[in-house]
Amino acid sequence: MASKFYAVVIGAGPGTGRASAIRFSKAYPVALLARSPESYEATVEEINAAGGKAIGINADASNPDSLKAAFETINKEFAGHKLAAAIYNASAGYGVKPFLEVKLEDLDRTIEGNIRGLFNFAQSTLPLLEDAVSSSRFPPTLIVTGATASIKGSARFACFAAGKSGARALAQSIAREYQPKGVHVAHAVVDGVIDIPRTQSYNVNGGAEDGKISADSIAETYWNLHTQHRSGFTWEVDIRPYVEKW
Amino acid sequence: MASKFYAVVIGAGPGTGRASAIRFSKAYPVALLARSPESYEATVEEINAAGGKAIGINADASNPDSLKAAFETINKEFAGHKLAAAIYNASAGYGVKPFLEVKLEDLDRTIEGNIRGLFNFAQSTLPLLEDAVSSSRFPPTLIVTGATASIKGSARFACFAAGKSGARALAQSIAREYQPKGVHVAHAVVDGVIDIPRTQSYNVNGGAEDGKISADSIAETYWNLHTQHRSGFTWEVDIRPYVEKW
Amino acid sequence: MASKFYAVVIGAGPGTGRASAIRFSKAYPVALLARSPESYEATVEEINAAGGKAIGINADASNPDSLKAAFETINKEFAGHKLAAAIYNASAGYGVKPFLEVKLEDLDRTIEGNIRGLFNFAQSTLPLLEDAVSSSRFPPTLIVTGATASIKGSARFACFAAGKSGARALAQSIAREYQPKGVHVAHAVVDGVIDIPRTQSYNVNGGAEDGKISADSIAETYWNLHTQHRSGFTWEVDIRPYVEKW
Amino acid sequence: MASKFYAVVIGAGPGTGRASAIRFSKAYPVALLARSPESYEATVEEINAAGGKAIGINADASNPDSLKAAFETINKEFAGHKLAAAIYNASAGYGVKPFLEVKLEDLDRTIEGNIRGLFNFAQSTLPLLEDAVSSSRFPPTLIVTGATASIKGSARFACFAAGKSGARALAQSIAREYQPKGVHVAHAVVDGVIDIPRTQSYNVNGGAEDGKISADSIAETYWNLHTQHRSGFTWEVDIRPYVEKW
Numbered sequence: 008m009a010s011k012f013y014a015v016v017i018g019a020g021p022g023t024g025r026a027s028a029i030r031f032s033k034a035y036p037v038a039l040l041a042r043s044p045e046s047y048e049a050t051v052e053e054i055n056a057a058g059g060k061a062i063g064i065n066a067d068a069s070n071p072d073s074l075k076a077a078f079e080t081i082n083k084e085f086a087g088h089k090l091a092a093a094i095y096n097a098s099a100g101y102g103v104k105p106f107l108e109v110k111l112e113d114l115d116r117t118i119e120g121n122i123r124g125l126f127n128f129a130q131s132t133l134p135l136l137e138d139a140v141s142s143s144r145f146p147p148t149l150i151v152t153g154a155t156a157s158i159k160g161s162a163r164f165a166c167f168a169a170g171k172s173g174a175r176a177l178a179q180s181i182a183r184e185y186q187p188k189g190v191h192v193a194h195a196v197v198d199g200v201i202d203i204p205r206t207q208s209y210n211v212n213g214g215a216e217d218g219k220i221s222a223d224s225i226a227e228t229y230w231n232l233h234t235q236h237r238s239g240f241t242w243e244v245d246i247r248p249y250v251e252k253w
Numbered sequence: 254m255a256s257k258f259y260a261v262v263i264g265a266g267p268g269t270g271r272a273s274a275i276r277f278s279k280a281y282p283v284a285l286l287a288r289s290p291e292s293y294e295a296t297v298e299e300i301n302a303a304g305g306k307a308i309g310i311n312a313d314a315s316n317p318d319s320l321k322a323a324f325e326t327i328n329k330e331f332a333g334h335k336l337a338a339a340i341y342n343a344s345a346g347y348g349v350k351p352f353l354e355v356k357l358e359d360l361d362r363t364i365e366g367n368i369r370g371l372f373n374f375a376q377s378t379l380p381l382l383e384d385a386v387s388s389s390r391f392p393p394t395l396i397v398t399g400a401t402a403s404i405k406g407s408a409r410f411a412c413f414a415a416g417k418s419g420a421r422a423l424a425q426s427i428a429r430e431y432q433p434k435g436v437h438v439a440h441a442v443v444d445g446v447i448d449i450p451r452t453q454s455y456n457v458n459g460g461a462e463d464g465k466i467s468a469d470s471i472a473e474t475y476w477n478l479h480t481q482h483r484s485g486f487t488w489e490v491d492i493r494p495y496v497e498k499w
Numbered sequence: 500m501a502s503k504f505y506a507v508v509i510g511a512g513p514g515t516g517r518a519s520a521i522r523f524s525k526a527y528p529v530a531l532l533a534r535s536p537e538s539y540e541a542t543v544e545e546i547n548a549a550g551g552k553a554i555g556i557n558a559d560a561s562n563p564d565s566l567k568a569a570f571e572t573i574n575k576e577f578a579g580h581k582l583a584a585a586i587y588n589a590s591a592g593y594g595v596k597p598f599l600e601v602k603l604e605d606l607d608r609t610i611e612g613n614i615r616g617l618f619n620f621a622q623s624t625l626p627l628l629e630d631a632v633s634s635s636r637f638p639p640t641l642i643v644t645g646a647t648a649s650i651k652g653s654a655r656f657a658c659f660a661a662g663k664s665g666a667r668a669l670a671q672s673i674a675r676e677y678q679p680k681g682v683h684v685a686h687a688v689v690d691g692v693i694d695i696p697r698t699q700s701y702n703v704n705g706g707a708e709d710g711k712i713s714a715d716s717i718a719e720t721y722w723n724l725h726t727q728h729r730s731g732f733t734w735e736v737d738i739r740p741y742v743e744k745w
Numbered sequence: 746m747a748s749k750f751y752a753v754v755i756g757a758g759p760g761t762g763r764a765s766a767i768r769f770s771k772a773y774p775v776a777l778l779a780r781s782p783e784s785y786e787a788t789v790e791e792i793n794a795a796g797g798k799a800i801g802i803n804a805d806a807s808n809p810d811s812l813k814a815a816f817e818t819i820n821k822e823f824a825g826h827k828l829a830a831a832i833y834n835a836s837a838g839y840g841v842k843p844f845l846e847v848k849l850e851d852l853d854r855t856i857e858g859n860i861r862g863l864f865n866f867a868q869s870t871l872p873l874l875e876d877a878v879s880s881s882r883f884p885p886t887l888i889v890t891g892a893t894a895s896i897k898g899s900a901r902f903a904c905f906a907a908g909k910s911g912a913r914a915l916a917q918s919i920a921r922e923y924q925p926k927g928v929h930v931a932h933a934v935v936d937g938v939i940d941i942p943r944t945q946s947y948n949v950n951g952g953a954e955d956g957k958i959s960a961d962s963i964a965e966t967y968w969n970l971h972t973q974h975r976s977g978f979t980w981e982v983d984i985r986p987y988v989e990k991w
Contacts, residue, residue, distance in 0.1 A: 118615075
């Protein structure tokens, strides 16, 4: 019997998380993880209503026990399935402030949400992804959502840049260790404002049409990363609106 | 009546050029350009035999007149079509030598094939791509094939690195100017040996299975770049075998 | 009366810390901070014996209270002095391990020593450096010691890369905010093994003479960064042995 | 008898070329090369009047014969001297234009001045620098002047970016080949407007004091690169005004 596979998305709130869950649900059952049900409930319902299969689980990536419990739940719900794709989309600590106004707690929050969270999520998922290498149709994939701050420390973005750059380096190290084992690890530098309810009032790129990034377009790029042949892995893509200044 | 579109590939020999032509021929008639017919003849035949449409034209990217003539031919052959995708895959001057053994002619050849050729090809295609913006299904796209040397000047690769890095900078400048007009400009850092007849005997990555890049996988990544939504353009991807050391 | 100035080095143990303290002591009294007296005692003695002025203080950069106490001591010892140069040379968590063998505590330690420590040290020193802008001979300077891992996530260096890359991004953000105020912020990518007692047995670069980095040469480069004119600040230097592979 | 040494600067006009010649003349006789005497005459006179030794020679870096003749002259004028430092400061083709308005001649000019010129100059000087390795006080040094465009292809800077990025890659390749032989190769990313007569009317950085780069400060940084110990070579520095936006 052919193996069965699933995908997991952490940070499954509106935007990239939601859109990725929907995109990957066309091929796999999907587990949506977030710190509170409001982040994933509607998406879970939407996927199930559309004939896909989704479950939502409360989980905090920065807490290894919370993650462990989440994967136990997944293991029961998707019994006999292997992990085809894991998307790390959690984040924290965005916030533009003069450096001296930032508190150590702000820094800790961004480290929790970006570096420690990815660390825990990668430790939970890499053995599962590796286990799927020999049987999955596409190379099992870990995708990490980054931002402009992943590669640039802009003024007044000290904490966010530290968290995002740290996460990128972590992902890159993992890529170099795990790609030879057949697990594809990719990082996306999302360089622009994503078009979600929360950003609706933001005036970006002079209000140009499509001046904010469609989360669906990010999800499509993630899917395309996932389906790459192992002889041609992409480690990093940048994603930005055609009108973005860079 | 809906507009009709075509794609053009220059440097259409075995490998990325051939594979891209075949991949894009599933959606568009394709013009294959190369300096000699041996480079494109078989591919043109293969595409036409498979029910696609392809033409082959002798052209030298480093010569503006040669390019001009090629586009006149295209204009006749694909009358009424607009340019949806242009792929610059020409190159020259690869060759590993101690710096003092390199001749100025070697440098000139790599500049011809990488920088001047791209310059001419971009000047020929950008107005055509821009003209297609309002009617094409996907944002008109210029894709440039790069290499490791596009971002790294390794020892004994002085010329090739100069040519490839110069071409990358040229493409990036064009991306920043043309993306706001709706033309997608993307650069691929192909970081590995491509699996073609010429490289069959190369022992790379310890002879690992899929240790050379499948040209089809590059072409698939190019197609995915082409079909990106304009709110989420990727400027640069790296492409390398899972076992490649980087 | 002319203002008087001092320098502070944290992570003042053998190697870059010690050498920087000695180099800067030729121009300023210097405070050497480290977690234990063994790290700085000999250097303090050496500087004072040579006619310079140095004090040693126990301090842990990852602990804001510890740092606060240290600067109160400095304030008493160097009463009436302004801060001309601050060098962040603390680190932690170097260690080459397969990713799944790394513990969350390992990650936390590297974050403490690299990101949180720099955060605290920068918050302590930036107001003092800014206060010296109008009176100091050279632009007040914050120099951060980085490593290869600051810009590259090598396999099995996941934690160290996260810490070092996060610290680099933090420093870069601070540079962009503080340079316009006249404070020079610089980051050094030390890409090689430093020649200290602990590394004496390391066989690097085939045992080539000068194949390990002289800490004095790093200190000299730091001094040259410090003395740069404000119209020509360098944000980043790489430092590596002539024989290093990169 | 101790060996005697000299320095050579090409592109010796006002700005970095002139300032470097003056700075290095404090340690070495200096040969100033430029395409026309107006570029170097005053500086040659100034150095000689100040008690240094300087000669000026007409030379075009893009022409190997012209360079060859120049080094023959140097060989006569500085008979018995070895080459301690060579500075490539020639350039060409700066100019901000929409891509379609750029002519192939513009591209060729920037390639001549940046890539081919450096190629020829490096081929002329590397054997001389290598010959000085065993006897010179400081590691013989080749320094290449770059610009923002060396690492960024900004919109409407297509040609300049191609030339500068190509030159940087060339220099990097040479660095990787020649540093193990003891020759220090360094590249400077000069990221700002230099304060010279031609730029006096430019309003940069809001007219801030020291908002343009002092050429003397660049020369000082070059001197500091030259005097680095071989165990701690810097390949690349960026140089920008404290108020520059980056």
